[in-house]
Amino acid sequence: MTYVLQQLLNGIQLGFVYALIALGYTMVYGIVRLINFAHGDVFMVGAFVGYFTLRALARVTLAGASWLNGILLFLLAMLAAMAACTLLNVTIERIAYKPLRNAPRIAALITAIGVSLFLEYFSSLKFVFGPNYITFPSPLPAQTWEVAGLRISAIQVLIAVVATLLLLGLNYIIRYTKIGKAMRATAFDRDAARLMGINVDLTISFTFGLGAALAGAGGVLYVSAYPRVHTFMGIIPGLKAFTAAVMGGIGSLPGAFVGALIMGVAEVTAKSLYSTMADGVAFLILILVLLVKPSGIFGRAEVEKV
Amino acid sequence: MRTIRVLSVLVIIATLLPLAGCAGGGGSKTLKIGVIAPMTGDVKTFGESTRNGVQMAVEEWNANGGLLGKQIEIVLGDDKNDAAEATAAATKLIQQDKVKFIVGSVASKCSIPISDVANKNKVVMISPTSTNPKVTVADGVLKPFVFRACFIDPPQGAAMAKFATENLGIKTAAVFYDNGNDYVKGLAEFFKASFEARGGKVTVYEAYAQTDTDFTALLTKVMAEPPDMLYIPDYYNMVNLVNQQARAAGFKGILAGGDGWDSSDLDFQAADGGYFTNHYAADDPRAEVQNWVARYKAKYGTVPDALATLGYDAANLLLNAIKTANSEDPVKVKDALAATAGFPTVSGTISFDENHNPINKDVVILQVKEGKFVHVATLKPE
Numbered sequence: 001m002t003y004v005l006q007q008l009l010n011g012i013q014l015g016f017v018y019a020l021i022a023l024g025y026t027m028v029y030g031i032v033r034l035i036n037f038a039h040g041d042v043f044m045v046g047a048f049v050g051y052f053t054l055r056a057l058a059r060v061t062l063a064g065a066s067w068l069n070g071i072l073l074f075l076l077a078m079l080a081a082m083a084a085c086t087l088l089n090v091t092i093e094r095i096a097y098k099p100l101r102n103a104p105r106i107a108a109l110i111t112a113i114g115v116s117l118f119l120e121y122f123s124s125l126k127f128v129f130g131p132n133y134i135t136f137p138s139p140l141p142a143q144t145w146e147v148a149g150l151r152i153s154a155i156q157v158l159i160a161v162v163a164t165l166l167l168l169g170l171n172y173i174i175r176y177t178k179i180g181k182a183m184r185a186t187a188f189d190r191d192a193a194r195l196m197g198i199n200v201d202l203t204i205s206f207t208f209g210l211g212a213a214l215a216g217a218g219g220v221l222y223v224s225a226y227p228r229v230h231t232f233m234g235i236i237p238g239l240k241a242f243t244a245a246v247m248g249g250i251g252s253l254p255g256a257f258v259g260a261l262i263m264g265v266a267e268v269t270a271k272s273l274y275s276t277m278a279d280g281v282a283f284l285i286l287i288l289v290l291l292v293k294p295s296g297i298f299g300r301a302e303v304e305k306v
Numbered sequence: 307m308r309t310i311r312v313l314s315v316l317v318i319i320a321t322l323l324p325l326a327g328c329a330g331g332g333g334s335k336t337l338k339i340g341v342i343a344p345m346t347g348d349v350k351t352f353g354e355s356t357r358n359g360v361q362m363a364v365e366e367w368n369a370n371g372g373l374l375g376k377q378i379e380i381v382l383g384d385d386k387n388d389a390a391e392a393t394a395a396a397t398k399l400i401q402q403d404k405v406k407f408i409v410g411s412v413a414s415k416c417s418i419p420i421s422d423v424a425n426k427n428k429v430v431m432i433s434p435t436s437t438n439p440k441v442t443v444a445d446g447v448l449k450p451f452v453f454r455a456c457f458i459d460p461p462q463g464a465a466m467a468k469f470a471t472e473n474l475g476i477k478t479a480a481v482f483y484d485n486g487n488d489y490v491k492g493l494a495e496f497f498k499a500s501f502e503a504r505g506g507k508v509t510v511y512e513a514y515a516q517t518d519t520d521f522t523a524l525l526t527k528v529m530a531e532p533p534d535m536l537y538i539p540d541y542y543n544m545v546n547l548v549n550q551q552a553r554a555a556g557f558k559g560i561l562a563g564g565d566g567w568d569s570s571d572l573d574f575q576a577a578d579g580g581y582f583t584n585h586y587a588a589d590d591p592r593a594e595v596q597n598w599v600a601r602y603k604a605k606y607g608t609v610p611d612a613l614a615t616l617g618y619d620a621a622n623l624l625l626n627a628i629k630t631a632n633s634e635d636p637v638k639v640k641d642a643l644a645a646t647a648g649f650p651t652v653s654g655t656i657s658f659d660e661n662h663n664p665i666n667k668d669v670v671i672l673q674v675k676e677g678k679f680v681h682v683a684t685l686k687p688e
Contacts, residue, residue, distance in 0.1 A: 003530055010522035131386070133348040135546040135573050142553035142576075151529070153554045225554075226519035227573075228547045230348070236517055271523035275512045276485055278523075 002149045007272050008265060013156050013225065015264025016163040020218030021241035022248070022256040023170065024211025030187040030251040031207045033105060034097060037112040040238015041119035042089050042212050046081040046219030047229050048129050051136055053077040058137075067141055071158070074139035078162070078220045085216030086209040093208040098201070124231045136227035155225050166217055167257065170210070174253070179206055187251070236279070240267070243286040249299020258297060336379040337372070337634065339364065339621070340399040340429075342410030342420060344387035349541045351569040352412045352613050356434055357382060358606055359617025360409050367625050374634065378625070381405055385416045387541075392416035396423045406430065406636045407628070409620050412613065413541070414438035414489035417454075425449040430627075430636045430643065434620035435585070435613055437462055437565065438488045442662040451640050453658065455620035455651070457667040459489070461687040462564055462583050463496025463539075465669035469581070469683060470535055471504045474560065478507045478533035482524060482548060484540055485513040493539035493564050509533045521548050525555040532559060539564040542572045549576035568612045568672075568679070577674045585612040586653040587670045587681035598652045612653075619651035 021043055028036045054077045062072040096115050100108045123129045143154040174180040182203045185193040194200045222237065223229050244263040248255025263282060270281035289296060341360050343353035357380075364378045372378055381403045383395030392411055399405040400423065408424055408431040411417045417436035422444075424431035432453040433441055439459065442452045470476040479501060483494035498508050510528045514521070528536065536559060538548050549561055553576055561580035568584055588599050588609045598618070602610040610618075627643035628634065647657045656664045671683040 003526070006526045006529075007523060010520075010526055013522065014520055131346040132350045133543040135543060135550075135571065138550055138554075138576070142550070144554065144556040151556050153556070155554055222519075225551075226521075226547060227550050228519055228543060233519075268520070268523045271520070272527055275514055275524055278518070279515070 006150055007268055009150065009152065009156065011265030011268035012261060013159055013264070014268060015261035016159050017218050017222045017225070018237065018241045018244050018263050019257045019260035020163060020166065020214045020221070021237060022245040022260045023167075023253060024215045025242050025245040026248070026250055026253060026256040027183075027207050027211045029245070031183060031190075031204055032097070032101065032108075034108050034112065035242070035250075036097075036208075036211075037109070037238070037242075038092060038115040038119055039211065039215060040234035040236075040241070041116050041123075042085050042092075042234070043215040043219040043222070043238060044231060044234030045088055045119065045123065046085045046212075046216030047136070047223045047233065048123070048219075048231075049081040049084040049216065050077040050220035050223065051134060051229050053080040054137060054139065067143070067154075070139045070141070074158070074220070074224065077139075078217050081216035081220045082213040083216075085212040085219075089208045089212030089215075090205050093205055098204075120231055120234075129231055131231065134229040136223040136229050138227060139224055159221050159225060162217065162221060166214060170214065170253075173210065179203065183207055240282050243282060243289075246286060247289045247296055249296025252296065252298040255296055255298030335376065337374060337376045337628070338379050338381050338403060338405045338407075339624070340381050340383060340396075340403065340405035340408040340410070342383040342385050342392060342395050342399065342408060342416070343412050343617075344416070345382070345384040347386040347388070348543045349387045349413065349566075349569070351542070351571050351611075352387075352435075353384070355611050355613035356410070356412055356617035358602075359434070359610065359614035359619075360621040362602060362605065362614075363618045363621035363625065373625055373628055374632070383410070385411050385413075385420075387413050387416065389415050389419050393419045393423060396420040400424070400427050400429055406634060407624055407639065408432075409434060409617065409624060411436065413487075414441055414492070415487050417441045418488060421449050421452040425451045428636050430624065430640050432620045432624050432643070434616035435565065436489070438492045439661075439663075440488060440492075448661060450644075451636065453623070453643055453662045455616050455623055455653070455656070455664065456565075456585055457669060457687065458663050459492045459564075460496045461667075462669055463493050463498075464500040464688065465671070465685045466537070466562060466564070466581070466583050467497055467500035467504055467506065468685060468688075469583075469671050470501065470560075470562065471506055473683065474535075474581075476506065476534040476560065478509050478531075479535040479537050479562075480510040480512075480528040480533045481508055481537045482510075482512055482514060482521070482540075483538075484516055484544065486516055487540070489564075489566070490540045494537070497537055497539065516544070519547060521551045522555065525552055525557065528552075529555055529557065532557065535560045535562055537562050539566065541566040542569040546571075546573040546576060549573060549580070552576075565612060567674075570608070570611070572674070574674060574677045578676070580674045581671055581682070582674075584670045584672050584679075585667070586615050587672060587684075588679070589681050590670075594650065594652055615652050619653050619656075622651060623649060623656065 024039050063069045124131045140154040144151050182198045186203045244259035245256045248259030267278045271278040343356040345353040383399050385392035385395050414436040417433045430451050434455050437459045481494050484490040512524050563582045565584050567582040627639050631638040631642035649656045654667050659665045669685045672679040673682045
């Protein structure tokens with residue numbers, strides 16, 4: 001029993017990170033009906049910015065206690081990653097997607113794949129991030145606690161706390177702020193929103209930025225738990241988060257969160273049963289969802305607008 | 307318009323002509339040695355060290371008047387630690403640069419495909435550090451043009467099993483291995499077989515893929531019945547990934563691995579206290595070793611790792627064979643190389659057996675301790 005719970009904990013750890021990426025996919029889809037395939041690569045950029053920030057601050061001490069110092073440095077790295085990713089994604093939207101807003105959706109989709117490949121290969125260049133694999137320095141000491149027979153590691157606590165706070169923040173922005181209201185209105189009906197005086201371009205930019213900030217934070221959390229950074233690291237987590245968003249019902253925020261948790265738990269379960277099966281299971285889920293309930297768990301069947 | 311077009315064609319031909327002359331190669335002024343190593347990607351320190359080692363050897367030969375009256379030139383190919391890239395690099399060196407001798411590659415998963423290309427094209431190849439048996443022999447058939455300067459994985463896996471059971475008193479071990487990597491898979495198998503033959507118990511024996519990053523599920527499986535040792539015979543970047551997560555998951559036992567751990571990019575903090583098998587120890591008091599370490603340090607400013615040392619040894623073996631054959635003909639060089647007997651190198655005295663593997667090379671056990679590798683034992687192969 002403890003074993004099952006322990007594995008469940010591992011699954012939730014992974015699921016929380018997937019959730020941070022999946023929300024960006026689903027928000028962008030909700031507002032411009034675009035599957036932003038470059039999202040996984042924005043996540044990768046976040047991980048790199050986090051790494052470079054931590055490296056630059058390697059000799060800086062912010063607090064006496066080593067664990068507190070570690071957390072503060074980690075938060076700084078995460079904020080830097082969030083800021084950089086926001087800027088990057090807003091720029092991508094302005095340059096690559098905005099001119100295509102009224103073009104057929106397939107054109108925008110292909111552009112997104114192009115942006116994804118650009119980010120991967122451009123950042124592999126020697127003067128950008130470089131083509132090498134880097135080990136991410138662990139921000140926290142390798143500490144574990146025994147709680148009712150379960151081993152909980154410091155990194156698990158960090159992921160759970162940070163991800164929960166970010167998700168609560170996101171929930172607050174979308175439900176209780178003016179820009180959040182504008183986002184919901186634009187997602188509901190872009191033209192009507194524009195007629196009501198909403199600055200649609202700004203709202204769309206904000207959505208891309210918000211999604212990227214979550215992905216950036218997700219990137220730093222991911223490499224803190226699984227400490228390997230390289231320029232193609234965003235592909236697989238990106239695809240899995242996309243799968244999670246589809247499973248939850250693309251366009252639905254609670255759907256993305258629940259889908260990501262299911263995804264994380266399913267992957268870990270598969271791995272604990274037969275270790276090389278994990279990726280297969282993840283994509284089998286995608287196929288099954290598309291066959292059985294294409295609109296996803298929380299999705300509504302969409303009525304084609306005439 | 308027409309004249310401009312004709313003129314431009316003439317200009318293009320004029321610029322290409324001298325290039326064509328170069329590619330002809332036959333009576334070239336330098337002796338070209340191809341080096342294939344992972345200069346970028348997940349194991350780039352291996353590539354850098356190997357190139358440095360080969361470079362040292364070549365510079366020393368050149369300073370002594372070169373070989374066959376020619377200066378030696380290195381042509382470098384990057385395999386990115388990827389089998390397809392390795393094949394492409396080898397093909398380019400052989401077809402385009404007309405190289406007849408190759409030192410490389412580092413990883414067995416690259417050296418195995420390269421060895422087939424080299425053997426088919428009658429190009430002599432010597433791998434400095436590829437330890438998988440399949441590099442020189444496929445299905446019981448020797449590849450006559452392919453050699454290596456290192457021991458092979460069966461004695462390497464057995465050495466760690468022996469050291470673990472006899473010196474450390476290890477009774478249980480868990481093993482993780484990359485299913486798609488010949489070296490890792492082979493070493494894991496050889497360790498397991500030898501460890502079990504010595505009465506040890508392998509509690510968990512699990513595969514992963516090279517793209518995997520999350521080891522928490524496997525580690526939870528391991529921790530259900532914590533073993534004395536966790537054996538991860540992969541390259542340093544994967545080892546870092548597993549070691550950090552193993553410590554975070556509360557594993558308190560001994561971490562261990564193979565020669566893939568030997569890198570300045572190993573996470574020394576996570577791997578602290580761990581043991582790994584290797585080709586040589588930099589703190590070996592033998593004069594050849596200390597002399598080599600001093601020369602390397604003077605040139606590159608760091609202590610040479612096994613990759614640099616074996617790169618140097620492999621290049622020396624090859625260049626010596628060319629000298630003995632007194633010819634650039636790969637067939638003669640291959641025969642001279644196969645006949646090598648009692649040739650002194652930094653990592654030991656080398657004679658080749660019928661499978662083109664060095665006979666009886668020692669396996670060294672190093673411990674990761676406070677940011678350094680410390681020599682703890684030398685095992686004779688059995």
